[in-house]
Amino acid sequence: MALSLTINGTTHNVDVEPETPLLWVIRDEVGLTGTKYGCGAARCGSCTVHVDGQPAKSCQLQAASVVGKKITTIEGLSPDGNHPVQVAWREVGVPQCGYCQSGQIMSAAALLARTRNPSENEIEQAMSDNLCRCGTYLRIKAGIRRAAQLGV
Ligand code: FES
Ligand code: FES
Structure with missing residues (x-):
């Protein structure tokens, strides 16, 4: 299924199952590997990103649920690593x-x-x-x- 996701201010068109965890879209489809897999069960927080400014565990978010939302990963927190x-x-x-x-x-x-x-x-x-x-x-x-x- 084609989905359009806005990650770090850039629109990414990805072809994934709608229930694919956002974590895997970020890492495997978009190639941003700063967001880490730890438990896959909402227990460790290593996969935390921002969705519309709120912290969210990307291992627990289905890709289709974040269409139209503003996703920020560690790579997009600041332009130069100086947040x-x-x-x-x-x-x-x-x-x-x-x-x-x-x-x-x-x-x-x-x-x-x-x-x-x-x-x-x-x-x-x-x-x-x-x-x-x-x-x-x-x-x-x-x-x-x-x-x-x-x-x-
Ligand atoms: S990988 Fe542990 S909370 Fe997502
Ligand atoms: S798990 Fe090694 S710095 Fe946190």
């Missing part, structure tokens, strides 16, 4: 292996877009669906606090 969350992540040195980090950054960016200076509780709630096998949670929080200082 305040990305700058803060580098300053703090958040990642360890890095596998979960695009999902972490997308969730953090969505949080800061709706709450400029989140409380510890708001950070914990917003990030609770994003797991990190390397245990970088304290640095993730520090990165979010630094990004809030930089201003999103």
Whole structure:
């Protein structure tokens, strides 16, 4: 089935089954591999993208359900990798292996877009669906606090 999806401001015409998870369209059809597969079951957050500005687990979204919506992946978060969350992540040195980090950054960016200076509780709630096998949670929080200082 031909579907037209808007990803990072570009229209992509893809030929996939309507129920194909958005994650696989992004990775296999469009070739953007920054969005990662972790669990495939809405439990880890590594596949997080923005859909109309809201964080969403792309492994759980059927491609047909996001036609007409604005999809943003880690590659489209900023033109040059200098979104305040990305700058803060580098300053703090958040990642360890890095596998979960695009999902972490997308969730953090969505949080800061709706709450400029989140409380510890708001950070914990917003990030609770994003797991990190390397245990970088304290640095993730520090990165979010630094990004809030930089201003999103
Ligand atoms: S791969 Fe989507 S939540 Fe884990
Ligand atoms: S940095 Fe390795 S899983 Fe999070």
